[in-house]
Amino acid sequence: GIQAFLDLIPGTPLQIKGEPSAMHTSLGWLVWGTIPAENPSHLDTALLANVGEPYEPQIDVILRSFWEQEEVSLPVPPSPDDAFCEKYFADTVSREESGRYVVRLPFHDGLVPKLGSTHSLALNRLFKLEKRFDKDTTFAHLYKENLRSYIDQGHLVPAKGSSPYIMTHHGVMKYPENGDPKMRVVFSPAERDPNGQTLNEYLLPGPKLQGDIGQIISRFRLHKVALTCDIKQMYREISLHPVDRRFQRILFRFSPNDPVQEWELTRVTFGIASAPYLALRTLRQLVQDEGSRYPLGSRA
Template identity: 40%
Template sequence: MLQKLWEVEEISVPKLVSEADEFCEQYFADTTRRLSDGRYMVRLPFKSEFPESVTLGPSRTTAMGQYVRLHKSLSKDSDLRKQHDNVLQEYVDLGHMTEAEPFEVIIKNKYFFFYLPLHAVVRPESKTTKLRVVFNASRRTTTQFSLNDVLHKGPTLQSDLLGILLNWRLYKYVFNGDIEKMYRQILVHPDDRQYQRLLFRPQSSSIIKDFELKTVTFGVNCAPFLAIRILRQLAEDYLPQRAPTKFLKLDFLERRQAARRMGYCANCLASTHRLHECKSNEVCHRCGDLQHTLLHAVNNGGRSKSPSNKPKSKVVA
């Protein structure tokens, strides 16, 4: 209790960004692209040690054994087995996974494929989803490394729950929503999909077939980072064009305060970093300073500040 008291009263200190987190952010920026249909496509952030010093071993045999055992267990309850098969069949029907050739790529005894063992989590008390299919990317291969071991997890981008709840007190009305199949709205680059393979017997087949998951997959350690980062990227892509009228009516200081309160950088309005981390070179279209145009400052008389001959510098709150 005493420790928690000190933590509450302590002034928060910005967390240091690790080299791994910096790599994930830069790799995301360099490799993520948006397709013509509006969807984003990402790459999996593999560690630099892979595949030289950290390697994967065979995984298909392990995944096959797990699938056979799982189906044998679910056969005791036809309803659960049907739910399990329906979940994976939906992946096929929606185009979120596609059939693949049954082989593994091996180069100098190093495996460049990974098969995700399947597990079923049963929750009898649930009123909606009584069975949930889990993709186990932490199952180690013969090299003692799993897919999650060779991937960077990425920084935690989710906002603190306490902060979200406190922000709700600032408004008269709040809305709570859910993005259906959030992870599965994001495509994984074709060159990385062989690391998201699984085994499944479709309803129209009598044999077990190989499949590749085409989207960001729950169970892979970098999935939360990729999903939240895509949300922030989407917000950044649309924020300048769709700034809310209420925000535009605020004065300079109020806009900066609102941006900080909602978790945006007070220089560029990005949600991927904070003010002290900002490296934006965006120039205000009205005064020429290094800041977002929506954060343009005015003099006390209400007139825009004129561009100066001094070197451009960021506005610091």
């Protein structure tokens, strides 16, 4: 078959009678023909192993990645924890007279954790925070202003009694190119108690309810105009049941001359492991409860 193939390649081969022929191609010199063997019955076997690192992905890796992206995903049954989380939400969610939803924190197996005291840790963090207030008056003003907004909206109230587990908090400054700096107070439920446990380790994150990013991007191609929206203070629009608020306590005072006070966050708090699930699941509950009254809005 090699001779028929070579007839299709332009060029003049170099031929020597009784020897292999050769021809120069765009791929280099090509040699073909037969070599007379002195002892045709004797065969020598040789193995050549060439190990190297490819400088680009192999074709099978690229194809496998393509197939995985194009493969139609099948529904995955919920894990036992996700199933429990869903049932717990459905059994415990309620609404205030104003219509606002009230949710519970989904602990593992529904068991309330016995966290050790983090009061000393939270107190030391507060003292360090106050030292920064003394050095940076802008930071101090924005920090206190942010917490006052929590108090004014009823999202932060004086705690009744005391709780061993106290969350720490810190401020994150944002400096836009045009405009004044902005402050966001971040509460941390990831501080470890004397036993090495954290609040987030006891909480179930719940099933993933966020839309698939691939599907979201694809939907942008369906219409000429795409609309997006943002829910202001999304987590803080959902009340936390009073029984669970003791796990969302902080220490703070607005003046070093005041006694340190224990405060309680009354809404779902950013940073809590189950907060994304609780927020999105509450939106779905709203659609179930009110979707018939607002059919166009429920579709969004």
